[in-house]
Amino acid sequence: MxxxxxxxxxxxxxxxxxxxxxxxxxxxxxGVDTVPPSLDPKTSVESKDVVISLETGQSARIYLPTKLQSPNPNKKLPLLVYFHGGGFCFETAFSPTYHNYLNTLVSESRVVAVSVEYRRAPEDPLPAAYDDSWTALKWVASHSNGNGPEDWLNRLADLGNVCFAGDSAGGNIAYHMGMRYGQENLEGVEVSGIVLIHPYFWGSEAIGSEAKESVKSSLMEKLWRFAYPKTSGCDDAWINPVADPNIAGLGCSRVLVCVGGKDLLRDRGWLYYEKLKESGWRGVVEIMESKDEDHIFHLIKPTSENAEAMLKKIVSFINQDKA
Known part of the structure; x- marks a missing residue:
């Protein structure tokens, strides 16, 4: 302090x-500590870091399950693109927290994963993180013909079966990448689903428990305005997706929303779930609430019963289209 x-x-x-x-x-x-890529002895997941933009120096960490256990060795694996949380201001794709979580998630779901690093506020305020995340997706798409810069993606990733996922601010980013994908598309990439884990959504009017948590609610608004100084406010569609008239334009057919029962952001997750169902969007949205759990509990206590139950649900969702 x-x-x-x-x-x-x-x-x-x-x-x-x-x-x-x-x-x-x-x-x-x-979220200031980092760890190098590795071959994790617990999960047998290998990782390495790659530069995806020479212009900004942006990078990503790629994960590969070394024990593929596939009956068809020529069959490619689904691709997971993950966006880390941290209020757009802290944490990194290279932190021990996210490195350990991606090792476990990749091992359990048997996918290739790209964990995206993006510029953070206040040094690089929003929309820099959104721009970097889209740059990362275009980099992924450059492998669609098997001649991109990264061998693991060329040989092993099925770009016809891609899932976006993220927690907290990363959930917000995953959602907006799904929206942009719905508008612009990415040639050679087919996004099957999006996982929003405790997504950082907000709004100007208090809902549910927010009015009783004035100090925490004030911090959520301050954090948003700090990360995005040019925002129009807390009903900006970047932070309040239900205020977006184009909410039905999400570019995938499946969404999983995960919320924590004691998380201040719980009611925003439920509201988004309900509004997406009502929007006319032609997809299937599911929601999973972890009773008595707070924000990003699965990263803090990953071996807890509720964290393992949520992991199982996410793995099942990712592999739903995996024949």
């Missing part, structure tokens, strides 16, 4: 996540 001298110079106080000082310095208190 900053001392009293630094506190007097604070420009934006988003503790316990981060503080930004008037001299432009940013102190992050969460």
């Amino acid at each position: 900053a001392d009293s001298t630094n506190t007097a110079e604070v420009a934006h106080d988003l503790f316990p996540f981060l503080r930004m000082f008037k001299d432009g310095r940013v102190e992050r208190y969460m």
Whole structure:
């Protein structure tokens, strides 16, 4: 925590996540550690880092299950594109938290995964994270003819069976990538489903438990305005998808929304689920609530009973189209 001298110079106080000082310095208190790619002995999942944009230096971590156990060795694996959380401001695709989670998810679902790194606020405010995420998807699409820059995707990834997923702010990103995909499409890529884990959605009017959690609710709004200074507010479609008249334009046929029973964002997840069902969107949306669990509990206590139940549900959803 900053001392009293630094506190007097604070420009934006988003503790316990981060503080930004008037001299432009940013102190992050969460999600600052990183780990290298590896061959994980517990899951037998191999990973490596790749640069996907020379212009920005953007990178990603790719995961591959080494024990494929496929009856047809020539059959390619579904591709999962994952967007990490962290309020658009902290955490990274290379943190121990996400590295361990992707190892487990890839091992259980038997997919190739691309975990996307994107620029973060405040150094690079939104929409930089959205732009980077779309750049990553275009990079993925460059492998559709088997002659892209990454061998693992060329040889082993089925770009006709792609799933987007993300948690918290990453869930918000996954949703918006699905919306952009519905508008622009990506030649050679077929998105089958999207998994939104405790998605960071918000709105100007309090719903459900939000009114009783004024301090946490205020932090959610402050975090959004900090990450996206040019936003029109909390009913901006970037943070409030039910305010988007084009909500039915989602470019996939299946959506899974996961919420935590004690998560402040729970009611926003349920609202999105209900509004998407009513929108005229021609797909199937499911929701799973983890009773008595808080925000991103599955990352904090991954071996808990509820975390394992959610993992099983996500794996089943990802593999639904896997013949």
